[in-house]
Amino acid sequence: MVQLLVRHAALLSAVTLVLTAALGMARGKHSKTIGDSGVSAQMLFLADPDHVVFMDKAENNPLSINGHPAWVARYQLSSGRKQAMDVRTNTFCAGGAPAGDGRYVTTGGTAALGYKSQDGGFALNIYDPSTNTWEQNRHGMQTNRWYSSVEPMADGSVIIVGGQNAGGYVSTQRTNEPSYEFYPSKGEPVHMGILARTVPVNLYPLTFLMSNGELFVQSGRQAILWNLDSASEKALPNIPDVPRPYPSSAGVAMMPMTPDNGYKQTILFCGGISLGRKAAWGALSGPAVSTTDKVASTSCQQIDPLGSGQWQASDALPEPRVMGMFVHLPDGTLFFGGGVKKGTAGYTASGKGPGKPVGQSLGDDPAYTVQIYSPRAPAGSRWKAYGSLLNPRLYHSSALLLPDGAILISGSNPNEDVTTAHWPTSYAVDKWYPPYYNMPRPSSDQLPTRLKYGGKSFTIDMARAIADMNIKSLDSAYVRIIRTGFSTHGVNWGQRSLQLKSQLSVDKRTLVVQGLPNNPNLFAPGPALIFLVVDGVPSMGVFAHIGPKGIPAAVANSMSKFASLNQVSAEADEPHVTSTGEGGGGEKDVSISKRCTKDMPDSELVQRDHVWEAVAANVTAAALSE
Template sequence: MLNRQLSLLALGLAAATPAVLSQKPGSFEDGGDTLVSAMMLLLGNDEKVYILDKSEGNPAQINGHPAMGAVYDIATRKAQVMDVTSNVFCASGMHLPNGSFITLGGNGAIGPGGNIGSVQAEGGGSGLFDETYQDYDGTRAIRILNPCTGDATGPACEWFDDANVLAMQKHRWYSTAEPLGDGSIAIIGGFTNGGYVNRNYPNLDPAYEGGAAEPTFEFFPSRGEAQVMQFIVDTSGLNAYPHTYTLPSGKLFLQANISSMIWDPDTNSENRLPNMPENIVRVYPASGAVAMLPLTPANNWTPTILFCGGSDMPDYAWGNYSWPYINTWEYPASAKCHRITPEPSDNSSADYEEDDPMLETRTMGQFIALPDGTMMVVNGGLNGTAGYSTQTLITTSYSDMPYGMSLASGPVGTPGIYDPRKPKGQRWSNTGLDASEIPRLYHSSALLLPDASVLIAGSNPNVDVNTSTIFPTTYKAEIFYPSYFSAKTRPTPQGVPKTISYGGDKFDITVPAASYSGAANDAADSAAVMLMRPGFTTHAMNMGQRSMQLNNTYTVNSDGSLTLHVAQAPPNSNIFQPGPALLFVTINGIPSNGTYVIVGNGQIGKQPTAAASTLPANVRLDSVKGTGEGGSSTSNTTSNNSSGASHTGPIIGAVVGAIALVGILGAIFGICLARRRRAALRNSPSSSYPMGAAPNAGGQDNPSMAWNASSLSVNSPYLDQTPAGARSGGQSVEFDPYYQNTPRMSTAHGQR
C-alpha cells in the first residue's frame, strides 16, 4: 500500500506540494502490458482505466477462458483481467451521470478464427455461446460498470453483463451512443450482422439489407419502441458508428457517409445540412479523426465539429459486407480537414468550411482533446481504411495479401497538434514530437489521463490473435507526454470542488505561488479552468469527449498565490452533459493534474439549473511573482476576460446522489450468474442452451435464474429498463427470431 501511495504522489495526484515533472516532452514511454488488446478504453476515475477487447484467443485467462476485459492501474501501469461474459466486439459505450459506464451491443458468440459459436439455439439458428472462448451473444447486451478506486475488488467493481436482465430492444453492432442533456443516452443505428461496410452490392434494400442493417434508434433508459431514423436509411452502407454530438438546443448533429443533419430526438424530425465537401467519408471504415473543438467563453460555448482525414474512395470501391472492391492499402487516405458549426450563434446557415490540412494523410487517426486547449491526433495509417479481410475483389487469395488481413498500410507514428486559436495556415505542428515505433492501426485507441499525458494502446487488424503477422495483435501500451511536460513544475490547485453545477454560485480555487513562475499578473491572465471528459474510445473516436473552459476571474494575493473565481458550468446541460469529468487548471499553458468531478446532480433526469455565476472583477498586484521553477510552454493559452464580466449560459445543482446500481446488480447477478451459467454448460455438453444465458435463448426457463425487479432494494431510474425479451417476475418470455434472412459472410471483419 505504501508503494502505491508513493506512486500516486509521484504522478501528482495529491496536490499538496508542487508536482515535479521529469518526463521528456513529446516522448513515448512504455505503458506496460494491457493483457487484452485495447479495442476500447474508458477512464473510470483518477486511478483506473478500463479496457475491453473482442472475444479472441488472448493468452490472459479468467475463469478458464480467454479474457475480454482488464482494469489498468495508472500509477503502477499494471493491468488485471476482468470477466466480461458477452462478446463486446465493436460495441458502443458511454458514461452515466453518476460516474458509471455502460457498453451497448457487440457481436454474436465467437470462437477461434472468428467462427460462430458452437452451441446453437433450440431448433438451430445463430450461435449463442462458444464452448472454447466461453462468450455469449453480445448484440443486445447492456453492460454496466461501477468504477472502483484503490485495491477494491469484488462484484461491485465488476462488469454487470446479463442481457436477460438488461438489454436493448434491437441487435446492434457498430452503433453510436450519445449522452443527452438529462443524462439519458441515444443509441443510434448499427449492424445486426455484417462485415466491412453495412450494405450488399448492389444496394437494393438500403433500410435493412436483408436483415443485416439496423436503421433505428432507441434510448437508455427506454422511451418506448425503437423507431426508424430516415437518415440511417439514406446513408446506407457507410453509416457504422455515425458521428453524433448533442447541441445546445438539445438536438443532435449527425454525420455519416457524406451526409449531415440536425436531429430532434423528441420528435424524430430531421433538418438536412450540406454534404461533406469533396465526398470524403469520415465514418468507419474510412475512420477520419473527428472531434468537437473546445467550448470556451470566447466562442460562447458554441460547438464546432472538426473532421480530418478519412477517405474519398469512389462508391464502388467500398464494395459490400464481404470486402472492398479495390486494394485499399494502395489508396492514400485524405489529409484534408473541414469544420462545421451546426448551430451558429448568429443564426446563419450551417455549412462546412475547409480548414488547414493535416501534416500527412491519415485514416484511423484519433483526436484527443488536451487541457491546454489544443487537440492531438494520434495513431492511424497513410493509406487504406479500417477493417480487415482475407481478400479484396482484386486480390482474391489471402496468400497474396501484402499486409496480412490489414486493409491499411503506412502506420503514422508521429502525433500532430492542432491549435484552434492560431490563424489559419498555422494550426498544425509536430515540432519536437517523437514517433512511436509501434504500428497503431485498426482497433487502436487513445485516452487522456489525469496527469494530462495520453495513454495509447491496442491495434489488431486480425480476426483472432495473431502475433506473427506484419501488423500483429498488440498488448503493449505507451504513455505520450505532450509538449507542456517541458515545465519543471505545474500548477497545484487547491479547493477544487467535487461537483460542478449548471449555473449557481461561483467557487474559488487557490494556486500557490510555488507552483508557477514569473509575474503573478501574467500567470493570472493566462489562467484557464478546463473541464475535460476523455469519453469512451473505440475505432478512432471518443464518444462523449468534451473540452470546456469555465469562465473565471482572479485575485492576485500578496504572497504570490492566485485565487481563481470560477463560474459553474453554463446553465444548459446540453452543452456539457451530466457525468464524470476531470477539472484542470492551466497556467502559462501548463496544466495541473486533473481532479475527478461530477457535473450535474448524478441522476438521470432534468438537471437543476440556476442563473449563470456572477464573478468579481480581477484584482492585480504588479510586484508579485511566482516562486516555482517552471519553464515556459510552447502552448498558446487564451487569456480570460479581465473585466470580470461573466458569460451567460445555463447551470445545475451539484449534489451527487451516488447511484449504487452497478454494485448492487453486480453483487446480485454479475459473477453469480456468469459462473452458474458457465458451470451449467461445462457440466452439460449437450447442444441445448440454458435459459438465462443469451438475449434470444429459446431453451427452457431456469427458475433459479429468474429476475424480479421488485426484489431489488434500490430506487434507481436505471432499473426501469427491463428488455422486452427479458424475464420479469420469474416469467419466461420468448425472444424474437434472430438474424433471419441475414447474408452470411465468410471472410470479412466480424464474419458469422
C-alpha cells in the same frame, strides 16, 4: 560459396539493424511504453484517477479469467497491474459512453466466437467504477447492434444510435439497423432516416449532442440535426471530399467550448478515405476494390451546426490519415495520432481478397508522427508536429487523456485473432508526453470534485496555486473541464472540453471561477477531469463529477424494466461457425437474429420489420455517391 552467403546474410542483417536503430531513434520521441494491457485495447475508458479499462473482442488474449482468455481488463496506471474481468458477452466493436451517474455503458457487439463467449448483439453492460463491478444485461437492448454509437444525454441517460445486426466490413440494407434507443429505455427504437440513406459507410455514425438538445449526426457524407422531441431531421449540407464514419474512419472531435466563443460547438472532421464510388465499399465480406494501395485523405472540414450550418475547410492534415485519434489536451489544443496513411479500417480474416490486405489489415503504412491541433491558431498554422508514437497503431487502437495531462495510447490488432504475424496484435501501453508535461505545474488542490449546472462560483488562491512555478503573468489563468470519454476506432463518445468563465480579482491574487453554464446539453452530467491552466501549463486533473450525482428519478424508473434482465448465465454460447473461403471475409460475417424477442410479441416484430424494410427499399434506389 555457402560461407560467402552466410557472411553476406550477416552483413545484410547488420545493415538492417543499423537502419532500424536509426529509424527507432526517430520513432517514439516524447513517448514511452509503461506497461502491458493483457487484452488488446480495442476500446478504452478512464474509470477513476488511477485506472483505465481496456476492452477487446473475444479472442486469444494472454490474460485469462475463469478458464478462458479475458477480453476486458482494468489496468492500474500507477503500478501497471491488470485485473482480468469476466464480461461474458462478446464486446467486439461495441459502443460506449459514460452515463450521468458516473457508470460506463457499453452496447452491443457480435455473436459468440468461442473462448466461452456469449452473443453480445443485444448486450448492454454497465461498469460501475465505485464498486469495480460489471452489471451484465445480455438482453439490455431491444435491437441487435454491432458498431453502434453512444452519446451522453442531458438527463443522464445515453442514446444508442445505429449499427447493424451482423458482422461484416460494411453494412447492407439487410443488416442495417437505422434506429436509436436509450438506456435507461424511453420506449421502442425510433427510425432515423439518415442511417438508412447512408448504407454502406454508416457504422459508428458520428453523433454529438448540441446545446439546444438536438443531435448532430454525420453518416456517409450526409449530415443532419435530429430533433428528438419530434423525431424529425433538418438536413445540413453534405460533408465535402470523403465519407467520414467507419470504415472510412476520420478523426472527429467537438472543438473546445469557451466563454470567449459563447460556448460555440464546432465539430472538426479530419481524414478518412474515398474508394471512388459506393459499390467499391463492397459488402459484409469485404471491399470490392484494393484498399491498402489507396492514399487516405488529408481533408479537414468543420461545421458549427447551430450557427452557419455550413462546412468550412480547416488546415489540411500534414499527412494523409484514416483512424487518426483526436484527444483533447487541457491547454485547449488537441492530440492527433495513430491510424494509417493508406487503406481503410477493418481486416480480412483470410488475408486474401479484393481488398489486398497487408497481413489481414485493410489499412497499411501506419502514421507515427503526432500532430497537435490548435483550434485558435490562425488558419494555416493550426498543425504542429510534436514527437512520435513508439508503436504502430492500426485498426483497433484507442487513445485517452490521463489525469497527468499525458495521452495513453494502446491497441492495434487488424486481425481475426491474436497473432504475431504482420501486422501483429499489440499489448504495449504507451504514453505520449505533451510539451507542458515536464514543466512546473500549477497545483490542483483547490479544484472542486463536484460541479453543478449554474452552480456557485469557486475561488483559487493563485499564490498558493503557482507556488512551484516561475510565472510572470497570471492573466491567462483559467479552469477547463474535460470529459475523457470512451475511445475506439478513431471516435470518442462523450469527449468534450469546456473552459469555465473566470476572472482574476483586482489584486490578482484570486481567480474567481464561475460554475458550469446552466445547460446540461453543453456538457452532459457524468465524470470529468478539471484542470487549472496557467500560462498554458495545466495542473494535474482532478477527477470530478459533473451535475447531479444520479440519473433523475423519471429516467431511473424505467431502469426497473432491466432488473429482470440483469443476468448472464455461466454457459457459453456455441461459437458461431463462419466460412473463411478465399476472396472473402471482412470481419466475421455472422448473421444473427434482428430483434430481442424477450418481451416483444411476434406480430409486432414482423410488422415493424416490414415498415423498416419498406423504408430501406426506398433508399436503396436512391443513387448515392459514397
